[in-house]
Amino acid sequence: MISIEQCRAARALLDWSAQRLADEARVGVATVRRYESGAAIADASMLAIEKALRAAGITFVATGETSKGGGEGVRLSTTGLR
Numbered sequence: 657m658i659s660i661e662q663c664r665a666a667r668a669l670l671d672w673s674a675q676r677l678a679d680e681a682r683v684g685v686a687t688v689r690r691y692e693s694g695a696a697i698a699d700a701s702m703l704a705i706e707k708a709l710r711a712a713g714i715t716f717v718a719t720g721e722t723s724k725g726g727g728e729g730v731r732l733s734t735t736g737l738r
Contacts, residue, residue: 657703657706660694662716663677663691664692667709670709672712680712681701681708683704687705688705
């Protein structure tokens with residue numbers, strides 16, 4: 657699962673509002689806002705959010721994965737862009 661920070665960073669890279677992410681993931685905007693504020697959401701909603709971000713070209717880097725700078729983060733790939 658992606659972290660709250662990764663979700664926010666991915667939205668920033670895509671220049672997506674919470675509403676746009678909600679629309680792309682087919683979840684309510686309140687769900688996106690709850691997640692990004694640290695509240696728990698259903699696993700299915702979290703997976704839908706992650707899937708929508710990946711479909712838009714986001715690559716997630718988990719803590720411990722090989723990355724030049726280390727730590728967790730996101731990367732915008734050149735494939736999968738809308």
